[in-house]
Amino acid sequence: MTPLQQGPILLPERIANLIGLGDGLLGQVVGGLIAAFLIANIMLAMTAVAGPWAKRKITAAFTDRIAVNRIGPFGLFIIIADAVRLLSKELIVPEGVDRPAWDLAPIILPASALLGFAVIPMGSGIQLADPETGLVFAFAVASIASLSLVMGGYASNNKYSLMGGLRAVAQNIAYEIPLIVTAASVVIFTGTLQMSEIVAVQREALISITPALTIPQWFAFVNPFAFVLFLVANMAEVGRNPFDIPEAPTEIVAGYQTEYSSVYFVLFYLGEFLHIFLGGALIATLFLGGPAAPIAALEVIPGFVWFLIKIWAVFLLTQWARSAIPRVRIDQLLDIGWKGMLVLSFANLVLTAIIVGVIV
Amino acid sequence: MTAHADAETLQQVDSESTADTATDLEALLGESVVARDDHLNAPAFVVHRDSVQEALSTLKAEAGYDHLSCVTAQEYEDRYESIYHLKRYDDPTREVSVVVPTAKDEPVSQTAEPVFRTADWHEREAYDLVGIEYDGHPDPRRILLPETWQGHPLSRDYNQERPQIVRYDERSNPLESDRRVTDDAQSAEISGDGTDTLLLNIGPHHPATHGVLHLCVTLDGEQVVDVDPDIGYIHRCEEQMCQSGTYRYQIMPYPDRWDWGGAGLLNEWAYARVAEDLATIDVPEYAQVVRTMAAELSRMLSHFLAVGAYAIDVVGDFTATFMYAITDRERVQNVLEDLTGQRLMFNYFRLGGVVWDLPEPRDEFFEKVRTLTDAMPRRLEEYHDLLTNNEILQARTLDTGVLPPEVAKQYGCTGPVLRGSGVDYDLRRDDPYGYYPELDWNVALEDGCDNYSRLLVRLRELEESAKIVEQCVDVLEAWPEDERNIQSNVPRTLRPDDDTEIYRAVEAAKGELGIYIRADGTDKPARFKIRGPSFSNLQALPEMANGEYVPDLVATLGSLDTIMGEVDR
Numbered sequence: 001m002t003p004l005q006q007g008p009i010l011l012p013e014r015i016a017n018l019i020g021l022g023d024g025l026l027g028q029v030v031g032g033l034i035a036a037f038l039i040a041n042i043m044l045a046m047t048a049v050a051g052p053w054a055k056r057k058i059t060a061a062f063t064d065r066i067a068v069n070r071i072g073p074f075g076l077f078i079i080i081a082d083a084v085r086l087l088s089k090e091l092i093v094p095e096g097v098d099r100p101a102w103d104l105a106p107i108i109l110p111a112s113a114l115l116g117f118a119v120i121p122m123g124s125g126i127q128l129a130d131p132e133t134g135l136v137f138a139f140a141v142a143s144i145a146s147l148s149l150v151m152g153g154y155a156s157n158n159k160y161s162l163m164g165g166l167r168a169v170a171q172n173i174a175y176e177i178p179l180i181v182t183a184a185s186v187v188i189f190t191g192t193l194q195m196s197e198i199v200a201v202q203r204e205a206l207i208s209i210t211p212a213l214t215i216p217q218w219f220a221f222v223n224p225f226a227f228v229l230f231l232v233a234n235m236a237e238v239g240r241n242p243f244d245i246p247e248a249p250t251e252i253v254a255g256y257q258t259e260y261s262s263v264y265f266v267l268f269y270l271g272e273f274l275h276i277f278l279g280g281a282l283i284a285t286l287f288l289g290g291p292a293a294p295i296a297a298l299e300v301i302p303g304f305v306w307f308l309i310k311i312w313a314v315f316l317l318t319q320w321a322r323s324a325i326p327r328v329r330i331d332q333l334l335d336i337g338w339k340g341m342l343v344l345s346f347a348n349l350v351l352t353a354i355i356v357g358v359i360v
Numbered sequence: 361m362t363a364h365a366d367a368e369t370l371q372q373v374d375s376e377s378t379a380d381t382a383t384d385l386e387a388l389l390g391e392s393v394v395a396r397d398d399h400l401n402a403p404a405f406v407v408h409r410d411s412v413q414e415a416l417s418t419l420k421a422e423a424g425y426d427h428l429s430c431v432t433a434q435e436y437e438d439r440y441e442s443i444y445h446l447k448r449y450d451d452p453t454r455e456v457s458v459v460v461p462t463a464k465d466e467p468v469s470q471t472a473e474p475v476f477r478t479a480d481w482h483e484r485e486a487y488d489l490v491g492i493e494y495d496g497h498p499d500p501r502r503i504l505l506p507e508t509w510q511g512h513p514l515s516r517d518y519n520q521e522r523p524q525i526v527r528y529d530e531r532s533n534p535l536e537s538d539r540r541v542t543d544d545a546q547s548a549e550i551s552g553d554g555t556d557t558l559l560l561n562i563g564p565h566h567p568a569t570h571g572v573l574h575l576c577v578t579l580d581g582e583q584v585v586d587v588d589p590d591i592g593y594i595h596r597c598e599e600q601m602c603q604s605g606t607y608r609y610q611i612m613p614y615p616d617r618w619d620w621g622g623a624g625l626l627n628e629w630a631y632a633r634v635a636e637d638l639a640t641i642d643v644p645e646y647a648q649v650v651r652t653m654a655a656e657l658s659r660m661l662s663h664f665l666a667v668g669a670y671a672i673d674v675v676g677d678f679t680a681t682f683m684y685a686i687t688d689r690e691r692v693q694n695v696l697e698d699l700t701g702q703r704l705m706f707n708y709f710r711l712g713g714v715v716w717d718l719p720e721p722r723d724e725f726f727e728k729v730r731t732l733t734d735a736m737p738r739r740l741e742e743y744h745d746l747l748t749n750n751e752i753l754q755a756r757t758l759d760t761g762v763l764p765p766e767v768a769k770q771y772g773c774t775g776p777v778l779r780g781s782g783v784d785y786d787l788r789r790d791d792p793y794g795y796y797p798e799l800d801w802n803v804a805l806e807d808g809c810d811n812y813s814r815l816l817v818r819l820r821e822l823e824e825s826a827k828i829v830e831q832c833v834d835v836l837e838a839w840p841e842d843e844r845n846i847q848s849n850v851p852r853t854l855r856p857d858d859d860t861e862i863y864r865a866v867e868a869a870k871g872e873l874g875i876y877i878r879a880d881g882t883d884k885p886a887r888f889k890i891r892g893p894s895f896s897n898l899q900a901l902p903e904m905a906n907g908e909y910v911p912d913l914v915a916t917l918g919s920l921d922t923i924m925g926e927v928d929r
Contacts (some may be wrong), residue, residue: 063683159560163582163910242752243674249677250568251911326675326752330582330910 035128040114046053046308047273050315052082062193062323068256091262096225098155105152105256106264109271112144115279121196123291123303134195135187135286139180140175142237143279145271146172149246152268163253167330168239168246174337175236176242178345185345185352186219186286199290213295220287226348227287232315233341234279236333238272241322276318280311287298385423385456389415400862402455404443409462409469410692416444416458416475424448425456428476428772428864428889431875435487440467440492445863445876445891446481449769449783452872457863458645464490471497478772481899485635489514489599504592504928513599549656552923557585560613560910564593567818568673568914571792571924575917582909586924587902589929598929602888605852608711618892618926619843622661622689623869625654625696626925628709630873633862636713638877639854644845645795646836647713652795653729653832654708656825657696662825662869663818663825664689666921667743670815673918674756681746688739691732698725701792711854713722713847720838729833736826750810757811761904761916764809770895771903775871776821777920780814783806799831811912853883870894870921892926 016022016031053068053076053082058068068075093102119134121127131137170302187193190201206217220227236243248256257268284290288310291303328336382403386393397404407415419425425446432443445922462469472479473495483494484503491512494500502509506526507650511518521746563569572593578586598614615627629651636643645652668685675681693703698719700708708715719725747753768781778785781819786803788796804820806813845902858881865874871893880886897920905913 062678064687065683104883159558243678245911248911250673253567253916312399321674323680324675324746326747326750326756328752329756330754331911 009125011038011125012128014125022314032128039078039117039122039126039128043114043117044270046277047270048079048083050273050277051189052079054315057135057321059323062320067216068094069122086266087263089262091264092259093208094157094259097259098157101151102155102259104263105148105155106260106267106271108151109145109269109287110274111271112141112148113271113274113278115144115204117281119195120224120278120285121199121290122281123305123307124302127295128198130194130196133193135193137337138195138278138282139176139183142275142282143172143176146176147276149256149269152260155254156259157209158259160252160254161256161321163252164248164258165247168256170330171236171239171243171246171333171337174334175233175341176240177232178337178341179237181316181342181345181349182226182233183282184290185223185248185349187203188349188352188356189219189222195285195290199285199292202289203292216289216292216294217340218287218289218292218294223352226352227283229345230283230287233345234283234314236322236337237317238275238279238318240276241319242325242328243333244322244327245333248327275316277311281307281312283314284310297334373823375468381423381454382456385419388422389418392418396604397459399457399858402445402457404457404732404861406460406461408458408755409460411777412442412444412458412470412472413475416446416472419446419456419458420475421625423456425454425581427452428472428478428482428771429872430874430889431479431482432488432886432889433490433492433514433888434878435490435660437516437546439464439713440490442469442483442486442492443861443863443876444472445874449785452787452865454784455863460587463678467492468495469493470495471625473497476772477770478896478899481895483827484614488512488740490929491515492511504591504595505591513597523920539692556580557795564590564915567677568917570669570918570922573917573922573924573927575901575913577910577913580917584910584913585903587905587913589898590900591898591924593928594924594929599888599890602890603885606872606883607639607856607885608850608852608883611635611707611885612711613707618890618929619662619869619923620704620925621665621869621921621923622693622704623658623923624701624704624706625651625708626662626866627873628706628869628870629655629794630864630866630875632709632711633866634862634875634877635854637864638860638862638879639711639850639856639906641712643713646844647846647848648795648840649832649835650714650846651709653829653836654699654706654714654800655794656694656832657692657699658706659869660692660825660829661696662921664692666818666869667747667815667822669923670918671747674915675837681743682748684742695725695729695732698728704832708846709848712850712860713845715792715847717844717846722837726833728838729829734824736742736823740819740823748816748819754812754871755819756911757815757915757919759806759810759812760908760912761811761919762809763900767903768809769901771900773870773871774893774896775867776804776814776817777871777897777900779804780806780817780919781809782813787865787872795832795835796828798835799828801828801831811915814919814921824892855879855883857881861884865891868893870923870926871897873926890926894920894922894924894927898922898927 011033012028012035016027021027021030056067068078071077071081101198116138118128119131119137150165153161166194166338190198192198202216202218204219205214205218208214222348247257257265260268284307291307292304293301377793381582386552392407392415393405394408395406397406425448427447427449428444429447430445434441440462442460446456449452460469469492480499481503484501485495486492486504488504489512504711508526509526509780560577562575562577564572564574564829574590576588576590577584598618602611602614611631612628615631618627664685668682671679671681674856697703700706734894740921763781765783767779768778768783782803782805784803789803799826803815804824806816861878863876865872873893874891876889877885901917904916
């Protein structure tokens with residue numbers, strides 16, 4: 001497959017053109033930096049809304065409560081209040097922590113998630129880079145998160161942290177393989193790892209009733225089984241109920257983040273939310289047509305909005321699970337991962353390969 | 361039928377059924393019996409301090425007294441005394457006490473631990489507070505007070521005036537065996553014994569301990585090798601405080617403080633029952649109905665909290681189930697607030713009745729209670745949907761925290777913990793008091809012996825409690841207006857006869873809450889001993905949790921529904 005010469009113009013190019021720097025090296029560097037800054041800020045802003053405000057409101061709705069409603073409209077200003085509060089807290093460094101590993105862990109976690117967004121096509125031309133190996137890149141950088149968790153857990157000089165770190169690694173290994181194998185089944189369909197191509201393939205019609213009312217060929221519709229597998233594996237990957245055992249508060253206090261306070265804690269939290277969103281972005285890109293509208297008639301709404309709706313839907317799902325589903329035990333989790341998910345995902349991969357080979 | 365008559369017949373029945381059995385038992389025990397020292401509730405045999413195990417095992421094996429309810433220790437002017445309060449699980453009205461006197465200068469008596477495992481903690485407490493030593497005890501440490509405490513607070517020569525301050529660094533340091541404290545220790549460890557277990561302190565401040573409980577856990581990876589519960593963090597000298605209060609009014613507020621989960625009224629009943637039997641006070645039947653209703657509402661408070669907190673332990677910290685349970689609990693709480701005027705420390709019972717009648721207008725109150733009880737079955741369905749019918753919760757709780765019935769009896773477990781192990785034992789039915797015998801209700805029983813069974817028992821008991829409350833409301837509504845007698849005439853000052861002793865228990869939310877009182881002719885008890893059900897239940901935790909994973913340890917602890925107020929007292 002040839003690289004897309006006349007494909008969508010990426011965000012850095014646009015910015016470079018906009019400020020008149022052209023296609024040169026300078027234009028690429030400056031445009032790239034500004035674009036990265038913009039995308040990172042969009043994601044951070046989303047996390048800011050999700051963490052202090054949306055999460056509270058959603059959980060409250062599930063549990064018959066009201067949650068924040070005093071500061072600003074719908075309590076929205078709690079975001080600012082919380083930011084001030086969290087940043088002004090004392091950073092407590094416990095005795096005997098293993099620095100600098102202890103300091104690096106909270107930086108690596110959000111960084112790994114942010115890097116993943118670089119290759120996600122967010123619609124309305126917002127995409128930082130579109131390498132041929134985009135999907136692999138996204139998984140590769142997202143996996144660095146495990147490193148951060150084990151660093152934080154091991155360096156904290158706390159047994160709960162250590163247990164949390166070990167659990168996180170065991171869990172991530174058990175679920176990353178099904179996650180990637182399931183994603184590979186999508187790649188078999190599309191024949192490419194390039195994110196923009198994966199999205200483009202899903203634009204084709206699955207069922208066409210009228211030109212305006214066409215159900216697109218989203219892989220969630222084409223292969224719902226893979227979609228469910230990916231959703232579940234992703235839930236474990238981001239460590240949310242029923243798979244929140246790396247931090248299981250009633251068991252190991254807060255796992256790897258037990259000893260972190262103030263800004264470091266914020267960074268960890270930020271990283272977790274970013275990972276949920278990155279998971280949502282991957283699900284949207286691989287299975288829900290990326291930034292595309294579900295039916296042609298709704299394409300008046302910009303792609304970026306659709307993209308946001310999709311990743312927020314995934315976020316909502318994690319919050320729902322968190323409120324309602326009991327946590328599995330660590331050994332049960334590993335059982336499900338190695339004996340269930342892995343087998344199912346490989347079965348899915350082989351079946352997909354056969355079907356694609358025979359039919360297409 | 362008044363409670364006075366009740367008590368009398370009860371005593372008659374006691375003396376009748378025990379008249380022959382007491383002599384039988386005396387014959388059975390043979391030469392180990394030195395003398396008789398009968399208590400109001402049971403015959404008591406004085407045995408020599410070296411034949412404790414012999415006497416207890418004879419009673420257990422040959423007469424079926426398989427429930428060591430409580431061990432009371434006390435100091436007289438001339439001697440120390442340990443009293444073993446025995447019952448039968450199949451008939452708790454059949455009681456017998458074994459009294460073991462020991463000399464002043466050498467307060468050592470044989471341990472009962474090989475016969476009843478539960479004696480372990482009870483005797484440690486006796487040593488800690490009174491100063492009796494138990495020969496052959498496997499673990500003769502203090503239990504409630506810090507290791508470095510000087511003297512025994514309930515002994516006669518103890519200086520109550522002198523404060524003792526135990527600095528944190530004087531306490532036994534649970535981190536001493538931490539192998540990661542210094543590099544030297546680390547290298548010593550590598551070359552040393554080569555164990556690869558991990559010592560983990562769960563608590564005293566930990567999300568799962570439901571209070572200030574400290575579990576010293578030895579882990580092999582994620583698996584529990586050993587658990588050593590360390591209690592006493594909120595020991596508040598409740599027994600001592602009750603001993604310095606007068607019978608009539610000053611003791612009743614304390615039982616509320618042994619359980620802040622909402623079961624205060626059940627605890628008040630424990631004191632009301634023992635004091636009324638001690639001073640032969642009768643309770644008007646109307647008051648008994650009110651008490652029964654209030655007590656069951658109180659049980660609902662406690663069980664809702666237990667179920668909700670269990671959801672947190674197993675489901676996670678942001679669970680809807682907990683909030684639903686708290687919402688439902690709040691409805692019960694509102695009713696109790698209308699009735700007692702309080703939300704936590706009710707102080708509603710009085711000797712001989714209750715403090716005041718139902719709130720006016722009565723119709724409104726009845727309506728409110730009925731709305732509550734009518735909604736119960738439907739509300740409970742939701743808990744079954746969210747908890748007991750959930751596959752993941754079943755996978756988590758079935759066959760974990762297994763407590764076989766025989767082990768449960770060894771540890772003196774009672775309440776939902778025991779009934780979850782399939783032992784049909786409920787004092788409300790088996791040792792009847794209040795208005796329970798007149799009502800139609802069932803004892804919730806499950807024989808799974810695991811965490812799931814205990815959860816199920818609590819949910820079913822909620823339903824049964826609602827049934828009892830509903831029937832009480834019917835009775836109260838039909839009660840003739842001029843016969844609403846809420847309290848009998850009780851003298852302002854009570855002075856039970858010198859040297860009368862009594863041990864009585866009621867079915868509190870967590871199990872059998874017993875109180876032993878020795879009167880000395882004054883208006884204050886000479887010895888006031890509390891048997892908290894959680895104290896015995898918690899003792900069984902190591903049996904249930906050893907070999908399990910950490911998450912199951914937490915789930916098992918949650919299923920015991922311990923409340924540290926009655927463990928530490």
